[in-house]
Amino acid sequence: MSFTRDMMIRYTFTAKRQSFARLVSRASMLGMVLGVASLITVLSVMNGFAAELRDRVLSLVPHAVIVSSEGALTQWQSLAIELQSVPLVKHVAPFIDDVALIQSSSRRLGSQVRGIDVQAQRGVNNLHERIVSGNLKELQSRPFTIALGRSLAGQLGVMTGDVVEVVLPTLSVTPLGVFPRVRKLLVVAEFEVGSSIDALQSYVSLETAKRLFSRGGIDGLQLDLGSPDRVAEAIPVLREKLRDMPGQGTAPHLTIADWRESQGSLFAAVKMEKIMVGVLLLAVIAVAAFNIISTLTMSVTEKARDIAVLRVMGFTSSGVMALFLGHGLLIGAVGIAVGAGLGVFLALWISEIATLLEQLMGVQLFDPSVYYIGRLPSELQWGDVAITTCLALILSVLATVYPAWRASRISPVEVLNNG
Structure with missing residues (x-):
C-alpha cells in the first residue's frame, strides 16, 4: 500500500x-x-x-398581516389581545392602507399610504431606525402630517418642513361639479431603506389615515413573529387561532397573509x-x-x-x-x-x-x-x-x-x- x-x-x-x-x-x-x-x-x-x-426589503414589511374581508375592523383591540397571547407572536400593530397621489409644485406621483400607530409600529418593523430627516414622533403628535421615502421626496422635490398635497381616491360633490378630494399634509420626516420601497411608500398617523380615507376602523393588524423565517411555523397556528375565536365559525371574515405572498417572488x-x-x-x-x-x-x-x-x-x-x-x-x-x-x-x-x-x-x-x-x-x-x-x-x-x-x-x- x-x-x-x-x-x-x-x-x-x-x-x-x-x-x-x-x-x-x-x-x-x-x-x-x-x-x-x-x-x-x-x-x-x-x-x-x-x-x-x-x-x-423586510425591514418595513411585516412578517404577517390579518385583514377583514368585510370592511374596517372596529373592535380590533380584543383581537390584538387574543393574538398577543399566541407564543409565536411578539408584537401586534394596527394599520390602514390605501393609495393616493402626492403632488408638489413640480410633480405628482402615486404612493402607498399607510396609517400607523407610531408607538406600536416600533414593534413590527424598524421604521424609526430608518429616519434620515425629521422626527417620526411628529406623525402622532401633529395631525395631517406625513413621512415620505427619501427617493419619493427627491422625485417630488420636497424635504422635511415642506407641504405636499394628497389627492385622495374619493370624490367631492360641489355646486360647481365633482372634484377629487385634496388635502395638504406637512412633511415631518423622511426615511430610507435602500430599496424600491423608498420611492413608493409613505406613512401617516392612524388618526390622519382615518380622516383622509374616511375609515370607521382599521384595515388590519400587522404581526411581528421575531424572525421572517418563522412564518411557516406560525401561520398554521394563527389560522387555527382565528378559526377558534368567537364568531369566526359563522363569519370567517378574517384572513392572514405573510411576507412570502407579497415579496416571495x-x-x-x-x-x-x-x-x-x-x-x-x-x-x-x-x-x-x-x-x-x-x-x-x-x-x-x-x-x-x-x-x-x-x-x-x-x-x-x-x-x-x-x-x-x-x-x-x-x-x-x-x-x-x-x-x-x-x-x-x-x-x-x-x-x-x-x-x-x-x-x-x-x-x-x-x-x-x-x-x-x-x-x-x-x-x-x-x-x-x-x-x-x-x-x-x-x-x-x-x-x-x-x-x-x-x-x-x-x-x-x-x-x-x-x-
Whole structure:
C-alpha cells in the first residue's frame, strides 16, 4: 500500500516528465483551483446580495398581516389581545392602507399610504431606525402630517418642513361639479431603506389615515413573529387561532397573509439566479476536471513501460487501475483544496479587497444611487463550500475512470516486446 502511495505522489509531482505532459498536468490543477475558488466566491457574493436585499426589503414589511374581508375592523383591540397571547407572536400593530397621489409644485406621483400607530409600529418593523430627516414622533403628535421615502421626496422635490398635497381616491360633490378630494399634509420626516420601497411608500398617523380615507376602523393588524423565517411555523397556528375565536365559525371574515405572498417572488428569483450562476460556474470546474483525462491519458502513454514492469513484478490490473485513479484524484484533490482555501479567503475579504481596488483605481464599483449599496457584500455559507468541493471531487473521479481503466488493460508482453 505504501509503495502504491509513493508511486501516486511520484507520478503527480515528479519533474521527470515530458514538458507538455507536465504543462497539461499543472493546467488541470490550476483550472480546478480557479473553478472552485470562483464558485465559492461568487456564491458568497450572491448570498451577501440576497441577505442585503432581505434586510432592506423586510425591514418595513411585516412578517404577517390579518385583514377583514368585510370592511374596517372596529373592535380590533380584543383581537390584538387574543393574538398577543399566541407564543409565536411578539408584537401586534394596527394599520390602514390605501393609495393616493402626492403632488408638489413640480410633480405628482402615486404612493402607498399607510396609517400607523407610531408607538406600536416600533414593534413590527424598524421604521424609526430608518429616519434620515425629521422626527417620526411628529406623525402622532401633529395631525395631517406625513413621512415620505427619501427617493419619493427627491422625485417630488420636497424635504422635511415642506407641504405636499394628497389627492385622495374619493370624490367631492360641489355646486360647481365633482372634484377629487385634496388635502395638504406637512412633511415631518423622511426615511430610507435602500430599496424600491423608498420611492413608493409613505406613512401617516392612524388618526390622519382615518380622516383622509374616511375609515370607521382599521384595515388590519400587522404581526411581528421575531424572525421572517418563522412564518411557516406560525401561520398554521394563527389560522387555527382565528378559526377558534368567537364568531369566526359563522363569519370567517378574517384572513392572514405573510411576507412570502407579497415579496416571495422577488426572493425566489434571487434564489433561482444563484442556482443558475452556480450551474454555469460548475461548468468551469467540469472543464478543469475533464482536463485530467488528457493528463492521465498522456501519463499512461508515457508510463506504459513502467506499467509493464509493475505487472511483471506482480501488480494486478486492478492495482494498476487503483494507482492511476489515485494519481488523477491527487491532481484534483490538490486543486480542490487550494481552490477551496482561496475561495474562502476571497469570500471573507472580498468587500475589503473591492474597497482597496476602488481607492487604488479611483473609481466607484457600486454607485449607491443606482444599486442602493456602496460596497460589495459577501456572506460565506459553509454548505456552499461543502457542496462545491463534493461536486468537484465527483467530477474528478469521473474524469479519472477511463484513463485508469485503459492503464489496467495494457499488456506487459506487448510493451516489453515492442520496447
